[in-house]
Amino acid sequence: MTSAPASPGHTHGQHTQTPGYAARKADHLARLSKIEGQIRGISRMITDDRYCIDVLTQISAAGRALQEVALGLLDDHVRGCVTEAARADPAQAEERFAEFSDTLRRALRL
C-alpha cells in the first residue's frame, strides 16, 4: 500500500490533508509500533504454551496501550478538527459534533 493521501471519498467536508493529530504523528506511530510488538509477543507466548494468566496479563497491557492511542487521537481531534469547525463553520461543526459523539460511543463500547 502506497502513502497516498486520504481518498476524495474521505474528505469530510472541508477536511483535506492535515488531520488533528499532525503534530503528534511520530508519537502515535511509535506507540503503535510498540503495540504491534506486544501483539507479536502474545502470539509467541501462545505458541510456547505459556500459562493462560500470563498471556491475559499481556493482552490487558496491549489493550490499555491501544486505548491510550485512542485517547490521544480523541484529544487531538477535539483540539484540532472540532474546535476549528466550531470557530469557522456552524454547519460543519454540527456534523463534527455528531461524528465525535458516535466515535466516543464506540470508544466507550456502548
Added chain:
Amino acid sequence: MTSAPASPGHTHGQHTQTPGYAARKADHLARLSKIEGQIRGISRMITDDRYCIDVLTQISAAGRALQEVALGLLDDHVRGCVTEAARADPAQAEERFAEFSDTLRRALRL
C-alpha cells in the same frame, strides 16, 4: 526467541505445559495475526494523514478484537485450569480463584 516451555518460575503449582487454551491455540493465533495486521493498517492510516475519526474507528475494531481473544482465554482458563484445580486440589484451587479474580479485575479495567 526460542519455543522454550514456561520457565520454572512460572509453573504455578502443578501447572506444567498444557495450558487451558491448548485445544484452541490455532484459533487464538489466527485472531492475533489478524489483529497484528489491523495495528499495521492503523499505522499506515496515520502515515497517510487519514482523518482522525476513521483512524479511531479502526482502533475501536482492533481493541474489540483483542478483547475477544481475552474472553476466549478467560473462558478456556475457567473450563480448564480453574475447574481442574477445583476437582483435584483445594489449596491450588484457592490460588487459582485469587489469580483469576485479579485477571478479571484487569480485564474489566478496575
Added chain:
Amino acid sequence: MTSAPASPGHTHGQHTQTPGYAARKADHLARLSKIEGQIRGISRMITDDRYCIDVLTQISAAGRALQEVALGLLDDHVRGCVTEAARADPAQAEERFAEFSDTLRRALRL
C-alpha cells in the same frame, strides 16, 4: 415487592436458593446501597447546575463501584456455582461454562 425466593422459572438446573454470593450478601448490599446514594448525588448535582466535568467525575466513580460489585459476583459465581457444577455434574457444568462466558462478554462490553 416481597422477598420471594427465585421463581421456579429461574432455577437454572439444580440451582435452588443458595446463590454463589450467599456468604458475601451483606457486603454486596452495602456497596449497592452506597452506589444508590452516589446516583442520587449525581442527580442533585445536575439539578444544581454543577459543572459538567464534576458531574462526569462522579459518574466515573459510580460506574467503577458498580463494576466492583460485578467483579465480586463473578468471583463468587466461579468459586461457587461453576466449580460446584464441574465437580458434580458434567452436563450442568457445560451449561454453566456457556452462561458464564456470555456474562463475561457483557461485562467486558463485547
Added chain:
Amino acid sequence: MTSAPASPGHTHGQHTQTPGYAARKADHLARLSKIEGQIRGISRMITDDRYCIDVLTQISAAGRALQEVALGLLDDHVRGCVTEAARADPAQAEERFAEFSDTLRRALRL
C-alpha cells in the same frame, strides 16, 4: 443537602451557572432516576437470593445506562463549554482541553 449553586471554588474560570448540559437536564435526570431504580432492583434481587447470572445481567444493564448518561454529558460539554471557550478565550480553551482529556481518560478507565 440543599440546592445550593456550585460553590465559588468550582467556578472553573468564567464558568458560572449554565452548564453545557442545561438544555438536556430533564433527559439526564430521567435517565438517572431510572438507573437509581435499577440499582434498587439489583439490591432486591440479592436480598431474594436470585441467581448470580441474573443479577450480573442487571448490573451490566445499569452500567451501560450510566455510560449513556456520561456519553450525553461529554457530548454536551464539547458542544457547549469546550467550543465556547475555543471561540472566546485561548487560555481558557487550553484549560478546558486538558480537563476534558483527563475526564475522557477516566471514562475510558485508563
